[in-house]
Amino acid sequence: MWGDTSTILETLPQAGEHVAEVACVPNNEEVGERVQAEGPREAVTDKGYHSNDTLQALAEVEVRTYISEPDRGQRRWKDKPEAQQAVYGNRRRICGERGKQLLRRRGELLERSFAHAYETGGMRRVYLRGRENVLKRVLIHVGALNLSLVMRQWLGKGTPRGWQGFSANALPTLLQLWMVVLAGTTQESASQTAAPALCTESSSHSTQNEQITSATDC
Numbered sequence: 001m002w003g004d005t006s007t008i009l010e011t012l013p014q015a016g017e018h019v020a021e022v023a024c025v026p027n028n029e030e031v032g033e034r035v036q037a038e039g040p041r042e043a044v045t046d047k048g049y050h051s052n053d054t055l056q057a058l059a060e061v062e063v064r065t066y067i068s069e070p071d072r073g074q075r076r077w078k079d080k081p082e083a084q085q086a087v088y089g090n091r092r093r094i095c096g097e098r099g100k101q102l103l104r105r106r107g108e109l110l111e112r113s114f115a116h117a118y119e120t121g122g123m124r125r126v127y128l129r130g131r132e133n134v135l136k137r138v139l140i141h142v143g144a145l146n147l148s149l150v151m152r153q154w155l156g157k158g159t160p161r162g163w164q165g166f167s168a169n170a171l172p173t174l175l176q177l178w179m180v181v182l183a184g185t186t187q188e189s190a191s192q193t194a195a196p197a198l199c200t201e202s203s204s205h206s207t208q209n210e211q212i213t214s215a216t217d218c
Contacts, residue, residue: 005051008043012063016040042066044102055086065090066099117145 016039043058047068058065067090077084093099118124123141128134 004045004048005054008045008049008054009057012040012043012058042102044106046106050090052080052083052087055090056082059086059089064093066094066102068094068103113145117141121145 019039040063042064044066045068047070050067050069055065055067065086069087069091075084075087094103121141123138126134126137128137
């Protein structure tokens with residue numbers, strides 16, 4: 001298994017490609033103004049991604065890093081001036097106001113979602129065999145998490161706990177409304193099906209009347 005310090009050098013360019021695709025979508029000027037088509041210019045991660053090689057590699061491509069630094073004690077920088085410069089630059093940025101703000105935002109948007117999926121959702125331990133099966137399970141689970149976020153934005157409710165403060169009479173009302181919608185759809189489809197049959201029957205009667213002009217068939 002690859003560590004976080006190695007995977008970020010692959011996932012960050014992939015994120016840049018996705019950002020460029022979103023920025024170039026037609027009729028999407030609002031999103032295009034919020035992202036940069038040339039790719040990410042800043043990287044905000046936890047301390048698991050902190051290493052000399054990672055910081056040096058990101059500094060070479062002019063990506064500003066805001067990576068939390070683990071406590072490694074006193075460092076020795078003999079014959080490592082480039083690594084020292086990259087580490088000290090990252091340390092200076094995470095101690096600034098912007099760095100603290102970005103790290104707080106990361107904790108709000110990412111860590112909270114991970115906690116909801118892995119702790120509350122029970123994805124910390126998966127009883128499946130094979131990496132592909134685990135990836136499918138995580139994909140379905142995270143898709144449901146995203147759906148709950150959409151429902152929360154749309155209806156104001158998206159989690160089981162969120163329904164606790166909801167009125168008990170609301171659920172039967174929603175069910176009745178859904179039954180009325182289904183009944184209306186069923187009646188409409190039935191009327192559309194019966195209309196051609198009535199037309200066929202009336203045309204057959206008109207044909208018989210044209211053929212039989214009198215009772216004596218003269």
